[in-house]
Structure formats: structure tokens, C-alpha cells
Amino acid sequence: MNITILGVGAIGSLWACYLHNAGHHVSLWSRDTAPSISLSFAQQAPIQFSANQISDMNNADLVIVAVKAWQVEQALLPIIPHLKKGCCVLFTHNGMGAVDPLLAQLSEHPVLFATTTHGALIDNQSKIQHTGQGQTTVGALNERGALLSSQIVPMLDHALAPVSWDDNIQQALWNKLAINCCINPLTAIHNCRNGELAQSETLTLIQALCVEISKVMTAEGLTCDSDALFAKSQQVIQATSANFSSMHQDIQHQRRTEIDYITGYLLQRAKAQQILTPYNQTLYQQIKQKEAQQ
Ligand SMILES: NC(=O)c1ccc[n+]([C@@H]2O[C@H](COP(=O)([O-])OP(=O)(O)OC[C@H]3O[C@@H](n4cnc5c(N)ncnc54)[C@H](OP(=O)(O)O)[C@@H]3O)[C@@H](O)[C@H]2O)c1
Incomplete structure (x- = not known):
């Protein structure tokens, strides 16, 4: 396939x-105009990619x-007119809500x-480290996308397994968002590793976050039991105890976080459903304050 990575x-x-x-023909699209970009990966010789060519985007x-998440709209909008008919657009960011304003403009694309x-x-030498083996779940955001499951999943799975298809990607995205709402802001606020959240006072707060999140998810027509979410949060805290969350790292490096598309998205949906979420609201404000101090 001809694949462009934005x-x-x-x-x-x-x-x-x-x-x-x-074996795919891969090209890159960055913020600058360099016609090629070299990436170093594993023990391989550097790989030279064609970059920033409208012809690659057209094909x-x-x-x-x-x-x-907060870069999606600005990055993709100028690209859309250059996409050929039927070109599939696959989003990979963390959080929710960033694609919604673009879906109408992408209606002709899977x-x-x-x-x-x-x-x-x-x-900064463009050397890539694959720091954690994981798994990828793919789902459709429109009907055209749903028609591609049998092509895209085997293709991605052949490149970086395991990749599976989920008919209900909204539930999968919300499940991930729910865990992120419980862990990421707290690690950034307390400047700690995920594992350090496993203290009774913090766990009591996480339990209260889970109650709010499950109310919002249920009102949105999704499945979420607050006790099960709390248990899952504790499992993730334990399994990733040595890790620093991405939000923690963003705050430490004085970068903008993805809070607007994680807790911020939850608060947006809570407001639409007229559900009070004071515990999540407080964490959101604390992260926004930290961002403002940068
Ligand atoms: N890294 C991980 O392990 C991981 C794992 C799972 C999920 N994710 C999610 O994947 C997403 C990307 O994460 P990441 O770690 O890959 O972030 P990243 O290293 O910051 O990569 C984002 C890239 O997009 C570029 N970019 C931003 N705006 C652009 C534009 N308008 N045109 C072209 N390029 C643009 C940035 O360039 P500049 O540097 O010039 O801004 C940067 O190179 C996030 O939502 C993250 O939460 C990451």
C-alpha cells in the first residue's frame, strides 16, 4: 500500500x-518541508523516507x-483536499473529541x-525505541471505514502484531479514556509514577472519579460499572507501577498535555448529560493551572 504518516x-x-x-511504500509528512527524512530503528541501517511531497499525499x-489530540485538526485540515478518493484516514492519538469536527469533511473517506x-x-537524532510491546485495536468511525476491516487489520497485523478489529470502537475508546481520567491527571499533579497512586487516600479519590465516569458513560449509552472500573484502574496502576504517564511527562517537560481530550472530553459529555462531576472537574482545573504556569 501507499501509506503516508502524518x-x-x-x-x-x-x-x-x-x-x-x-514492504509498504511509506512516506512521511512533517511540519517542515524537507523532501526526505531518515529514521534509525533497531539495529537496521537508517531508513530514508520520502517526505512532505504532495504527490505522495495524492497517491x-x-x-x-x-x-x-490537540494537534489533529490543525495538522489534517490542510491535507484533506490532497487526499485521493477512497483514501483511508486512520487516527491514532490518545483521548476523544478531536476527530468529531473533521468527520463531515472526511465523509467521502473511510x-x-x-x-x-x-x-x-x-x-533528537531520529532514533526510535520501541519501549513497550503492546497491542492495537482498530474500529470504524464511519460506514466507509467499517467496510475496510478485512483489508486493514491483516495489513497492520502483518506489520506490527497483534492488531484486532472492534465493532464497537466507541466503547473501547471510552474504556481507555476512563482509565486515563483515573490515572494520568493524578500522576501529573503528584509528580509520581503510576504505582505511587496505590495509597488509601488516592484510591478513595480514584473510586469517586470512577463513580462520576460510570454515570457519564452510562448516560452516553455505554457499558460501565463503577466498581469494575475501579478494579481495572487498580490493575493498571499495579501493572504499570514503574511507568510515568504521558501526562506526567508532558507536565515535567513543560509541554501541553492531552487533558482537554481526556478529562476535558468527559466533562463536556457530563455537561451535555447534566451530570455533576466535581472530582474530575477539580483534577482538570489543576492540570490547566499547571499548563498555564509553564
Ligand atoms: N509515544 C507513545 O508511546 C504513545 C503510545 C500510545 C499512544 N500515543 C499517542 O499517540 C499520539 C502521538 O504521540 P507521540 O508520543 O508520537 O507524540 P510526539 O512524539 O509529540 O509526535 C507528534 C508528532 O506530530 C508532529 N506534528 C504536530 N503538529 C503537526 C502538523 N501540523 N503537521 C505535521 N506534523 C505535526 C509533531 O511535530 P513537532 O515536534 O514539530 O510538534 C511530532 O513530531 C498522542 O496522542 C499519544 O498520546 C503515544
């Missing part, structure tokens, strides 16, 4: 290298949007979302 950061570069190694069968638990880092 956003040459950690996760975009990881997919670029795996898809290149799987792409698949565009993978690998920017952060639109998919991939949520992944792989971990990746890229250094």
Missing part, C-alpha cells in the same frame, strides 16, 4: 518503520494521523481509529 513523532515513526519493513491509500498500548520514544 506526524513524525514517536508513534508515527514506529509505525513508519514497521510498515516499511513489511496515499492510507494516511495515518499520528499527532497529539475513517478509522486505532488505539494502541505500544510504547515508543524518538530522540
Whole structure:
């Protein structure tokens, strides 16, 4: 396939290298105009990718949007007029709500979302590290996207397994968002690893967050039991105890976080459903204050 990766950061570069190694024609689209970009991956010789060529964008069968949630709209809008008919657009960011304003403009294209638990880092020499083996779940954001499941899943799975299809991607995205709402803001506020949240006072707060989240999810027509969410949050805290969450790292590096598309999205839906969410609201405000101090 002709594949263009929009956003040459950690996760975009990881997919670029795996898809290149799987035999696809992969090109990159970054913020600058360099006609080629070289990425170093594993023990391989650096891979040279064509970059920032309108012709590559015109020929792409698949565009993978690998920017952060708050960068999605600005990155993709100028690209849409260059996409050929039938080109599939696959989003990979964390959080929810970033794609909604673009769906009408993408109505002629199959639109998919991939949520992944792989971990990746890229250094300033464009050397990519695959820091955590994970799995990827793909689902459709429109009807055209749903028609592509039998093509896209085996193709991605061949490149970076395991990849599975989920007919109810909204539930999968909300499940991930719910866990992120419980863990990410608290690790950033307390400047701690995920495992340090497993103290009685913090767990009591997480339990209260879970009650609010489950009310919102239920009102949105999704399945969520607050006790099960609390149990899952504790499992994730334990399984990732040594990790720093992405929101913690963003605050530490004085970068904008994805809070608006995680807790912020929850608050937006809570407001629409007229559900009070004071515990989540407080965490949201604390992260926004930290962002404002940067
Ligand atoms: N890294 C992981 O392990 C991982 C795992 C799972 C999910 N995710 C999610 O994947 C998303 C991307 O994360 P990441 O870690 O890959 O972030 P990242 O390293 O910051 O990569 C984002 C890339 O997009 C580029 N970009 C931003 N705006 C652009 C534009 N208008 N045009 C072209 N390129 C643009 C950025 O360039 P600049 O540097 O110039 O801004 C950067 O290279 C996030 O939502 C994250 O939560 C990441």
C-alpha cells in the first residue's frame, strides 16, 4: 500500500518503520518541508523516507494521523483536499473529541481509529525505541471505514502484531479514556509514577472519579460499572507501577498535555448529560493551572 504518516513523532515513526519493513511504500509528512527524512530503528541501517511531497499525499491509500489530540485538526485540515478518493484516514492519538469536527469533511473517506498500548520514544537524532510491546485495536468511525476491516487489520497485523478489529470502537475508546481520567491527571499533579497512586487516600479519590465516569458513560449509552472500573484502574496502576504517564511527562517537560481530550472530553459529555462531576472537574482545573504556569 501507499501509506503516508502524518506526524513524525514517536508513534508515527514506529509505525513508519514497521510498515516499511513489511514492504509498504511509506512516506512521511512533517511540519517542515524537507523532501526526505531518515529514521534509525533497531539495529537496521537508517531508513530514508520520502517526505512532505504532495504527490505522495495524492497517491496515499492510507494516511495515518499520528499527532497529539490537540494537534489533529490543525495538522489534517490542510491535507484533506490532497487526499485521493477512497483514501483511508486512520487516527491514532490518545483521548476523544478531536476527530468529531473533521468527520463531515472526511465523509467521502473511510475513517478509522486505532488505539494502541505500544510504547515508543524518538530522540533528537531520529532514533526510535520501541519501549513497550503492546497491542492495537482498530474500529470504524464511519460506514466507509467499517467496510475496510478485512483489508486493514491483516495489513497492520502483518506489520506490527497483534492488531484486532472492534465493532464497537466507541466503547473501547471510552474504556481507555476512563482509565486515563483515573490515572494520568493524578500522576501529573503528584509528580509520581503510576504505582505511587496505590495509597488509601488516592484510591478513595480514584473510586469517586470512577463513580462520576460510570454515570457519564452510562448516560452516553455505554457499558460501565463503577466498581469494575475501579478494579481495572487498580490493575493498571499495579501493572504499570514503574511507568510515568504521558501526562506526567508532558507536565515535567513543560509541554501541553492531552487533558482537554481526556478529562476535558468527559466533562463536556457530563455537561451535555447534566451530570455533576466535581472530582474530575477539580483534577482538570489543576492540570490547566499547571499548563498555564509553564
Ligand atoms: N509515544 C507513545 O508511546 C504513545 C503510545 C500510545 C499512544 N500515543 C499517542 O499517540 C499520539 C502521538 O504521540 P507521540 O508520543 O508520537 O507524540 P510526539 O512524539 O509529540 O509526535 C507528534 C508528532 O506530530 C508532529 N506534528 C504536530 N503538529 C503537526 C502538523 N501540523 N503537521 C505535521 N506534523 C505535526 C509533531 O511535530 P513537532 O515536534 O514539530 O510538534 C511530532 O513530531 C498522542 O496522542 C499519544 O498520546 C503515544
